[in-house]
Amino acid sequence: MRAVPARPNVRGMAGSTLLWFRRDLRLGDNPALAAAASSTSEPMLGLFVIDPALWGPAGPVRRAYLLSSLRALDDQLGGRLVVRQGDPTTVIPRVAAEAGASQVFISSDFGPYGSARDSAVKAALTMDDVALVAEGSPYAVDPGTITKSDGTAYRVFTPFCRAWCEHGWGRPVEAASPMWLEAASDPWPTASAPDGLALPSAGEQAAINRWQRFIEGPLADYAEDRNRADLAGTSSLSAALRWGEIHPRTMLEALGDARGHEVFRKELCWREFYADVLHHSPRSARASLRDDMAGMRIDDGDQADEQFAAWTAGRTGYPFVDAGMRQLRAEGWMHNRVRMVVASFLIKDLHLPWQRGAAHFMEWLRDGDLASNQHGWQWTAGTGTDAAPYFRVFNPVTQGLRFDPSGDYVRKYVPELRALAGADAHEPWNAPLLAADYPDRIVDHAAERHESLARLAELHPRA
């Protein structure tokens, strides 16, 4: 990235190569970059397109994170990352023409929007005699690759994971250090995180540093500590994976057979499993994967709206739920264990549709990934893969006592409960004078659990 050539005139420069970054904001272990670099000895042009179709829905948190990550990438490119705004179907052919590029390299996108967009871009480029070359993807194994023996997609995680491990994945590809062309950028959009929301540092180097710290520290006890909300037992790399600041292949390469390593590899596999499920069933981003659950009775109306608002604000009166919802607003991130608990509360205690909670998560999560988010929610709702224990209803108090036994997590995000010591923070109703500013419980968990099971029984009436 230091080797910046004497500035050529981009216009009319024949034979140059374009690298279109999307969710692969890194230089290391980047097959598209490696392929582009080895295809030409000419300097190449690194481009990111701000696509209005994605930019708006990304929400303020992901917009701010993305800009921060793009700034880091721009630094790595010696300030030569070209940023354009607009529909890629028109922007990509235009930039390719400006640069005289005959090839545009990308990393494959398997999402419903991304794959359709890439088809449209490919068609538009073909008219100009420019090739769109896809190399690599955000996954260790491309979605659609792992199938059952009859060729159809897996719907259960464990057999998928077994097949995924047997299939294996390649070694990280060597870093390339091409020369980068300079070209005009559109003005970068502005985006700032909501007031008071603190984002961690973004970019490839930050991701590598975080990964290194995780390997040296929490990974050894990951099997036990990953569920503990009051410990820093997770990798905190979900956003880096979402934006491709680090590739899962790089991580898998470093993992061995220790228990914590095995469990972490499984977590990476979950990400790949859900990408595979979404790839085979694009509709499942919006609709329940299991159509037999579509008739589930849900609540709506003014009271449902009020309860939804209490949930988003972290004012349900259940400390573990409220701590999670407030962490989301404070950091644009939530501990995975707590994601399940707040999701279960929305679905089983408030009887609201999973799509409503999933949309709120997508609005606030800096790691918001369509496949992982929607199917994580569907797992909790019992509408997705893993249909077996449909009677699973999380008890928000029990979960808090088990996975935040110190109460530190609750007190960190719910200041009204700081007068309660230890695990007492999970049951403020036992000491009302010490938690006077904290809301009362908006529903009775035992009663709503019963209601949820009753509504499920309506779908499967006994003979």
Added chain:
DNA sequence: TTTTGAGTTGTTCGA
């Protein structure tokens, strides 16, 4: 072909 056992993340009840 049919059968069988197992399946990320759970809770409650009653002995």
Added chain:
DNA sequence: GTCGAACAACTCAAA
């Protein structure tokens, strides 16, 4: 206080 059973029914792989 601890422990096993029950909560019903779908997917997958192996026997």
